[in-house]
Amino acid sequence: MAALRWATGSDREWVTAVIVLLQNLTLIGTGLLVVELARRTTGRVGPATGVFVAVLLGNFRHCFQFTHDCWIILAALDLLVAGLVWARPLDSSWRAATGWGVFGGLCALISPVVGFAWGILALAGGWRREQRVRLALALLAAGLMVAPWVIRNYLVFGRFIPVKSNLAYELHQSQCLQAGGVLRAPAFSNHPFGHNSEERRRYKELGETAYLDDKWRLFRDAVRAHPGDFVHRVTNRFLAATLVYVPFTPSDDNRRPEVLWLNRLTYALPFLCLLVLVCTARWRPLMHAQWMVMGVYILYLLPYVLASYYERYKFPVIVAEAALLIWGIDRVWQWLRATPPRDVEGPAFAVPAASTPAWKWTRVGMIFLLASTAVLVTALLHVCLRGTRGPEADQPVTLFGMQRNPPPSKASPFFPFIDTFGQYKHADWPGKTKSLDDLLRRRDQEAEELRAQPGPSDWDRYGGWATGPQLEATGFFRTQKYQGKWWLVDPDGKLFFSQGIDVVLHDSDVTPIDERGGWFEDFPGERADFRPFLSTSYALKGHYAGRSPQCFCFRDANLLRKYGGDWQRTYPELVHRRLRSWGLNTLGMWCDEATRLMRQTPYTDDIVPKNVQPIRGSTGDWGAFPDVFDTSFEQGVRAAMARRQTTSAGDPWCVGYFSDNELSWGDDTALPLATLRAPAEQAAKQVFVADLRTKYGDIAALNTVWGTAHGSWEDLLQTRQAPDQQKARDDLLAFNTKLAEHYFRTMRQAINETAPHQLYLGCRFSRQVNACAAAAAAKSCDVVSYNLYRRSLTDFGVHGNADVPLLVGEFSFGALDRGLFHPGFVAAPDQQTRARAYGNYVQTALQHPQFVGTHWFQYQDEPTTGRVYDEENCQFGFVDVADTPYPEIVGAARVIAGAMYRSRANP
Numbered sequence: 001m002a003a004l005r006w007a008t009g010s011d012r013e014w015v016t017a018v019i020v021l022l023q024n025l026t027l028i029g030t031g032l033l034v035v036e037l038a039r040r041t042t043g044r045v046g047p048a049t050g051v052f053v054a055v056l057l058g059n060f061r062h063c064f065q066f067t068h069d070c071w072i073i074l075a076a077l078d079l080l081v082a083g084l085v086w087a088r089p090l091d092s093s094w095r096a097a098t099g100w101g102v103f104g105g106l107c108a109l110i111s112p113v114v115g116f117a118w119g120i121l122a123l124a125g126g127w128r129r130e131q132r133v134r135l136a137l138a139l140l141a142a143g144l145m146v147a148p149w150v151i152r153n154y155l156v157f158g159r160f161i162p163v164k165s166n167l168a169y170e171l172h173q174s175q176c177l178q179a180g181g182v183l184r185a186p187a188f189s190n191h192p193f194g195h196n197s198e199e200r201r202r203y204k205e206l207g208e209t210a211y212l213d214d215k216w217r218l219f220r221d222a223v224r225a226h227p228g229d230f231v232h233r234v235t236n237r238f239l240a241a242t243l244v245y246v247p248f249t250p251s252d253d254n255r256r257p258e259v260l261w262l263n264r265l266t267y268a269l270p271f272l273c274l275l276v277l278v279c280t281a282r283w284r285p286l287m288h289a290q291w292m293v294m295g296v297y298i299l300y301l302l303p304y305v306l307a308s309y310y311e312r313y314k315f316p317v318i319v320a321e322a323a324l325l326i327w328g329i330d331r332v333w334q335w336l337r338a339t340p341p342r343d344v345e346g347p348a349f350a351v352p353a354a355s356t357p358a359w360k361w362t363r364v365g366m367i368f369l370l371a372s373t374a375v376l377v378t379a380l381l382h383v384c385l386r387g388t389r390g391p392e393a394d395q396p397v398t399l400f401g402m403q404r405n406p407p408p409s410k411a412s413p414f415f416p417f418i419d420t421f422g423q424y425k426h427a428d429w430p431g432k433t434k435s436l437d438d439l440l441r442r443r444d445q446e447a448e449e450l451r452a453q454p455g456p457s458d459w460d461r462y463g464g465w466a467t468g469p470q471l472e473a474t475g476f477f478r479t480q481k482y483q484g485k486w487w488l489v490d491p492d493g494k495l496f497f498s499q500g501i502d503v504v505l506h507d508s509d510v511t512p513i514d515e516r517g518g519w520f521e522d523f524p525g526e527r528a529d530f531r532p533f534l535s536t537s538y539a540l541k542g543h544y545a546g547r548s549p550q551c552f553c554f555r556d557a558n559l560l561r562k563y564g565g566d567w568q569r570t571y572p573e574l575v576h577r578r579l580r581s582w583g584l585n586t587l588g589m590w591c592d593e594a595t596r597l598m599r600q601t602p603y604t605d606d607i608v609p610k611n612v613q614p615i616r617g618s619t620g621d622w623g624a625f626p627d628v629f630d631t632s633f634e635q636g637v638r639a640a641m642a643r644r645q646t647t648s649a650g651d652p653w654c655v656g657y658f659s660d661n662e663l664s665w666g667d668d669t670a671l672p673l674a675t676l677r678a679p680a681e682q683a684a685k686q687v688f689v690a691d692l693r694t695k696y697g698d699i700a701a702l703n704t705v706w707g708t709a710h711g712s713w714e715d716l717l718q719t720r721q722a723p724d725q726q727k728a729r730d731d732l733l734a735f736n737t738k739l740a741e742h743y744f745r746t747m748r749q750a751i752n753e754t755a756p757h758q759l760y761l762g763c764r765f766s767r768q769v770n771a772c773a774a775a776a777a778a779k780s781c782d783v784v785s786y787n788l789y790r791r792s793l794t795d796f797g798v799h800g801n802a803d804v805p806l807l808v809g810e811f812s813f814g815a816l817d818r819g820l821f822h823p824g825f826v827a828a829p830d831q832q833t834r835a836r837a838y839g840n841y842v843q844t845a846l847q848h849p850q851f852v853g854t855h856w857f858q859y860q861d862e863p864t865t866g867r868v869y870d871e872e873n874c875q876f877g878f879v880d881v882a883d884t885p886y887p888e889i890v891g892a893a894r895v896i897a898g899a900m901y902r903s904r905a906n907p
Helices: 002-007 012-041 045-058 060-065 070-087 094-110 112-128 132-157 167-177 198-206 208-225 227-242 257-266 269-280 288-306 311-337 363-389 436-452 528-533 554-563 567-582 631-642 670-677 683-696 699-706 713-718 729-754 771-780 831-847 887-905
Strands: 478-482 485-489 498-501 534-536 550-552 603-607 654-659 784-787 806-810 851-856
Touching (some): 012 045, 012 070, 012 288, 012 311, 045 311, 060 311, 070 112, 070 288, 070 311, 112 132, 112 288, 167 208, 167 227, 198 208, 208 227, 227 288, 269 288, 269 311, 288 311, 436 554, 436 567, 485 851, 498 887, 554 567, 567 887, 603 631, 603 729, 631 729, 654 729, 670 683, 683 699, 683 713, 683 729, 699 713, 771 784, 831 851
Parallel strands (some): 498 851, 784 806, 806 851
Antiparallel strands (some): 534 550
């Protein structure tokens, strides 16, 4: 691959074209090898060609629809078979033995599994024929071929690793991550070599050696704790490699059933043919060529059975599978016709003299025939029953595209497991929607409830404290410290506590449907009325990372069912009535703009600059940190605010603006170190180096403090290595402070220029925040915001104990008793406990002198099968996917709202 990239100038299309060409040439070579083996052993070239074509069709996707490295392994196995059958190098000369050893070393470098097969067969052949000197020579040559890579691994990892270093992860993946032990697509959604996965971040944090040591320890501990489970998984992998078809992608279980059943019926045939050959060898001894092919087949699959297996791993051994099918069918045919063995060419194809000249129907033959039939029928019954039952009772279900999977299920069949409303099919709970009548009945019932409970009686039109003290009315929201506590003050001059909710009618609530055929029962997206709710959307993380799969919005489909064709006009009105009735007075982050601009509930807006250069080398949950010194940052901020000139800017109902969300500030040296690791053209790095030059003057002075040996300031700019954190700490902290202050100051200035009457509500810090960033926020923000997923705010304080107003941008609690698979970041056992946790949390905020509001995340539950952006599928909502409010948390919110202002005003 490296040579191809170099030769083609890294032209992806050329590289792909060359790989496709080589892959097809390898398949042609494989076909010629199979046909020649068949000609030498059976004389039946036509049927052999037909069998090989059938094998290609059975592996159509791997042969013709993917470009991958399996063709290299296939080529190595082809050469291994040809060498064992025709060359027999250990019987020839020392030169041939040396060449065979060089080939064995290349096999090990291509694939340790092929190298393992070569080594065992070389040892067996050399020892059996007493060619031990030539065997030793071959092994020495193989070792010399592998030695440079072993030395490289020692220099990189500090230990001797023979060939590849990822065995520990594959063992951990099969033993700890994948139910049953046979790998399927969902197990790869968080692979360390994928983009934007948790494992990838952990891999980078620990380094490869420590990361793999950790995986090896987890695997070892799991096997020691449950050795029987390891044996069970090995058995499952053996069945999957030989008799039972297990598709890599779970959705293939229900896609094109005729193809699935054909795969199930034919999958076991190569292994059954191997059994036929072995069991009948006593009556008609096998040729050397047949033993060699069977040896390659068994030794290639054995490591995968013991360690880690999935569908694609079997593809390279099609040369052996095709040969076994030809020989097995031929042997049965000879048996039925009592045909004597044919004359063949060469010692590798000669039948030993002890062979029986003709076949006869004997008692032993009849017993073998019945036994073979019983094995085949048993295997087929196992496959058929396994295919129709779905997951075994009480076995975990492993799917993809969602952060948490369904609970262990006894459902038979399991698929489809999502009903037409987007709910989990295999469970029941209070409030579950089971029909269109349920939707319509609840719509009418809620209308009566909202008329009876319109909202707190002591609120003004904004949701401020109408019966509380009158302060200065400025026509816009502002902050004021009143009687020892920070408050918001609404445009009419009334004290205001922002009790808000996030993500109302946002377009993120869509779930992928690509690769998920068979997941959804009575899927509404197939009907014309619901096709507008099909879309494509970008995925940042997980199984679909970097792609824009086709998605569906069950939320909008249910709103159409419930409120009719005019739902897009009537539903936002209902949202405002709901929020008022429930005691929520703010639309928080990520709420539909049209709903906000109805100006019935105060709202927040956000500034998210686009097309900003990142600091290369910085990492985080949502991507790299923006380079605030690059001109693209200020341009992006001003452009974002300019888009609000005709919407929220100057609107009295707009409380203010958040900037970004959960930026990855890291610890107090993370961003400065990332900046120093960036290339020389990084604007932030140029500013940092300029500051250091101003401070130290001469590079030697900096070298003395940092313990470095830079030849010039230009050398420092060009280097990609970070200094010792302790020695450079003072300079790192100074730059971190400068960077943070520049970020918040730029945001503050842009808001002042476009919306001078609105508040700057901060950047919604997550857990990744440091003292420098918090102090900078306190200087420039009117309100400092945090996303705080915890049970209480009683002991919360800002870094440095700054006396500034605080706002919770996100918090939530979730439970698993309403058909969702993930409770979110703070779990509760049930809805009643969840509601109490909500009340307790808000109450601690009301008693805290600095908090001026709490915003719940989010209005509606996330999709059961995961939102497309990052696979979250949490029970976050005040309402479920069918727009049914959760009465427990709604009741808790009403209780809080009824006494909210009195509770905050009176300690």
